[in-house]
Amino acid sequence: MALVLRQPFALRLGVRFRLVELRAPLAAGPAGSAHRGAAALASCGLGVGCRLTRLTRLARPRRRQVATRRDPMEAGFQAAANLAANLAANLAADARKTAEVTLDPATARCAEELQAALEKLPRSLAMAEDLTLALGAFSRMKILHRGLLDALKDLPRELWLKLGPGTFVQAVAAYASFQLEDAEFNQVLAELIVTRGLKLRGPELASLGFAAASLGLGRFEEVAPSLAEAYGEVDLRSLSAYDLSRSCWSLARLADTTNSATAAASAKRLGQAALAQAKRGKLFGLSLSQVLWALHRFGLEEEAEKLWQEAQGRAGRDAFGEKLRQSSGDSARLLLRMAENCESPGLKAAVLNAAALKSEPKAAEAILRQMADQELWTPVTYRLADRLKSQVQGAPPAPGLREAGRGSHKYVRALYSALSRAQPGDATSALKALERFSQSSPRAWLKFGAADEKGKVLEEAWRSVKAPKATALEFGTFLGYSAVKLARSLPNSRVVTLEMDPEVACLAMNFIEFAGLSHAIDVRIGQCEDLVDQLSEELTPGSIDVVYMDHNQMTYHHDLAQLQQSRLLAPEVLFAATQGLKPGAPLLLWHLAQAQKAGLWADVEFVSCPDCGLKLMEDWVVLARGGATRSLKRSGGIVSPAPRELQLLAAECNLMRWRTTRGLVDETRWNQFVQYVRRSVEHFGLTSTRHAWPDEKNRVAARRLQYTRLDY
Numbered sequence: 001m002a003l004v005l006r007q008p009f010a011l012r013l014g015v016r017f018r019l020v021e022l023r024a025p026l027a028a029g030p031a032g033s034a035h036r037g038a039a040a041l042a043s044c045g046l047g048v049g050c051r052l053t054r055l056t057r058l059a060r061p062r063r064r065q066v067a068t069r070r071d072p073m074e075a076g077f078q079a080a081a082n083l084a085a086n087l088a089a090n091l092a093a094d095a096r097k098t099a100e101v102t103l104d105p106a107t108a109r110c111a112e113e114l115q116a117a118l119e120k121l122p123r124s125l126a127m128a129e130d131l132t133l134a135l136g137a138f139s140r141m142k143i144l145h146r147g148l149l150d151a152l153k154d155l156p157r158e159l160w161l162k163l164g165p166g167t168f169v170q171a172v173a174a175y176a177s178f179q180l181e182d183a184e185f186n187q188v189l190a191e192l193i194v195t196r197g198l199k200l201r202g203p204e205l206a207s208l209g210f211a212a213a214s215l216g217l218g219r220f221e222e223v224a225p226s227l228a229e230a231y232g233e234v235d236l237r238s239l240s241a242y243d244l245s246r247s248c249w250s251l252a253r254l255a256d257t258t259n260s261a262t263a264a265a266s267a268k269r270l271g272q273a274a275l276a277q278a279k280r281g282k283l284f285g286l287s288l289s290q291v292l293w294a295l296h297r298f299g300l301e302e303e304a305e306k307l308w309q310e311a312q313g314r315a316g317r318d319a320f321g322e323k324l325r326q327s328s329g330d331s332a333r334l335l336l337r338m339a340e341n342c343e344s345p346g347l348k349a350a351v352l353n354a355a356a357l358k359s360e361p362k363a364a365e366a367i368l369r370q371m372a373d374q375e376l377w378t379p380v381t382y383r384l385a386d387r388l389k390s391q392v393q394g395a396p397p398a399p400g401l402r403e404a405g406r407g408s409h410k411y412v413r414a415l416y417s418a419l420s421r422a423q424p425g426d427a428t429s430a431l432k433a434l435e436r437f438s439q440s441s442p443r444a445w446l447k448f449g450a451a452d453e454k455g456k457v458l459e460e461a462w463r464s465v466k467a468p469k470a471t472a473l474e475f476g477t478f479l480g481y482s483a484v485k486l487a488r489s490l491p492n493s494r495v496v497t498l499e500m501d502p503e504v505a506c507l508a509m510n511f512i513e514f515a516g517l518s519h520a521i522d523v524r525i526g527q528c529e530d531l532v533d534q535l536s537e538e539l540t541p542g543s544i545d546v547v548y549m550d551h552n553q554m555t556y557h558h559d560l561a562q563l564q565q566s567r568l569l570a571p572e573v574l575f576a577a578t579q580g581l582k583p584g585a586p587l588l589l590w591h592l593a594q595a596q597k598a599g600l601w602a603d604v605e606f607v608s609c610p611d612c613g614l615k616l617m618e619d620w621v622v623l624a625r626g627g628a629t630r631s632l633k634r635s636g637g638i639v640s641p642a643p644r645e646l647q648l649l650a651a652e653c654n655l656m657r658w659r660t661t662r663g664l665v666d667e668t669r670w671n672q673f674v675q676y677v678r679r680s681v682e683h684f685g686l687t688s689t690r691h692a693w694p695d696e697k698n699r700v701a702a703r704r705l706q707y708t709r710l711d712y
């Protein structure tokens with residue numbers, strides 16, 4: 001059965017895989033009996049029975065009965081798969097810490113045993129079930145196992161069709177959690193979803209829909225209608241708030257939201273069920289923001305408003321972020337509401353300052369008065385009051401609050417450190433103060449992609465832009481450090497900068513006002529993908545002269561493709577991105593190199609620099625200049641998909657990003673990992689084109705480092 005693509009090929013690059021890292025629940029795979037697994041593994045002669053004793057003792061007994069395989073090879077694979085499930089179960093049960101499981105030699109041995117068994121094992125239904133079990137376990141442990149992924153991809157179609165519905169969903173969900181961009185296999189999965197039919201229980205349907213949306217299967221015409229219909233039939237009372245919200249989100253990602261009555265009707269039902277959950281106090285934060293986002297996409301504004309009224313007391317940052325993006329007109333009112341939930345006085349004052357910055361003068365005056373009553377004026381408020389010629393008597397007296405307050409987050413402390421050390425209106429001293437804060441201790445370190453040597457390379461490139469009144473678009477504002485650098489490097493420019501975290505965006509607005517650049521820098525709150533859609537309605541085609549990306553390396557190439565299709569880019573656009581090697585954006589490197597060969601970019605550079613002042617850490621700044629012979633907007637149809645090795649490498653880079661958030665990757669491991677990324681991309685002809693190291697010896701030493709992989 002051939003599935004029809006919903007979009008022309010040229011548009012396919014724009015299909016998104018966003019939110020998976022943030023929102024993907026780790027696929028819930030089945031788990032077999034630990035004891036059976038141990039016995040089977042011992043009996044098949046792989047020689048690890050004794051090691052298993054320790055591991056199985058840690059595991060919680062699992063209820064699911066798994067038939068023991070007769071064939072010794074099958075039994076060995078089953079045992080290894082059970083072992084993987086036990087390792088993951090220990091993790092889930094909190095019996096062991098993430099670090100232990102990821103770095104544990106037992107995990108490495110289990111991965112090797114699976115690989116060894118896979119190489120010899122004939123494909124059968126039993127094998128496919130065990131494969132699903134093992135892949136689900138590795139997905140939950142956030143460890144990539146290439147052999148398992150390859151085996152899943154190569155499973156014969158008849159086995160896919162024989163898998164029970166639950167196992168099928170688990171297999172697709174586990175695969176999707178790795179975010180591979182394999183268009184060919186996606187087509188196979190899309191076809192299977194449609195062919196097999198969707199008679200599933202509610203939670204299974206939620207998992208499958210989420211996996212399909214994460215993989216971008218909505219591009220295949222039949223997938224969205226099938227899922228929409230299935231959502232329409234399922235008993236929504238069986239869904240938790242979590243499953244309801246991801247179902248709603250998935251449907252909006254998969255379906256053509258402007259032209260599908262079935263999908264809109266299912267979205268409405270899901271929205272009503274979400275409202276019921278909100279009334280019980282069960283829908284908040286990210287889940288709430290997903291439903292709001294989806295209802296808005298379907299044009300179900302009344303439903304979205306009812307839901308917001310019900311749930312806003314428990315909204316959290318994500319939902320406020322989404323609401324702020326949707327209602328640009330009353331952003332000040334929303335920020336005032338958000339400020340009520342800020343515990344630290346420093347953050348509260350910063351959010352109120354941001355509300356005043358977003359208000360008309362009369363409303364801003366009222367906010368300043370409210371802040372004075374609460375003694376929340378900061379140096380930023382004094383600057384703003386000056387600009388507005390406010391009549392309000394500030395409190396505390398000038399210069400105002402310069403301490404973030406006890407228990408404040410590092411980012412808030414960083415802002416206040418700048419407010420207390422730098423000169424108001426002096427961008428250079430403000431930037432220096434942030435740098436000093438970041439360097440003051442390892443715990444204070446902040447990720448500024450445009451600092452140090454990389455900063456010099458970027459500033460030099462920005463200064464070379466010839467457009468007299470350039471418009472620059474930045475992805476990832478954070479505290480506004482690079483936005484200020486951009487605005488300084490491009491005199492008379494307008495910088496639009498995109499930030500998904502509303503509190504962080506408020507801190508940035510404060511920093512920018514303090515640096516005296518509010519007139520030049522416009523901070524927009526929301527997911528960049530949605531904000532770019534909004535910008536393309538607002539700006540004239542060809543109006544963006546500079547793009548700078550420093551947000552999520554996994555999506556750089558999609559975000560660039562979206563910009564190209566939006567026609568917003570000027571023909572001579574300068575595209576710049578940092579973190580090309582750390583954690584790595586192999587797919588962006590591939591796409592740019594391919595597009596340059598196709599004559600879409602006049603010039604592409606990968607500049608090797610030390611990362612953020614760290615001596616042996618290599619990173620690449622990516623620069624691409626327009627002005628080529630072919631129109632940039634056509635690149636989607638010309639650039640060939642990245643080879644599988646690079647797709648897998650991109651997934652590994654993403655897992656390293658995740659491990660960093662768990663404190664699993666120290667500086668030494670990062671130094672080694674980036675060299676592994678460098679060697680891997682060099683196999684595909686992607687090499688650095690120039691070096692900007694203050695000390696060449698360090699670059700040479702860094703390039704000798706070897707990495708022991710955490711993935712398999």
Ligand SMILES: C[S@@+](CC[C@H](N)C(=O)[O-])C[C@H]1O[C@@H](n2cnc3c(N)ncnc32)[C@H](O)[C@@H]1O
Nearest residue numbers: 448449450476478481482499500527528550551
């Ligand atoms: C490394 S920081 C940016 C640093 C900043 N450019 C600088 O040097 O000052 C990345 C920022 O991107 C934001 N971000 C990540 N993904 C995003 C997305 N999809 N849309 C908007 N912002 C995003 C994060 O919240 C974070 O604040």
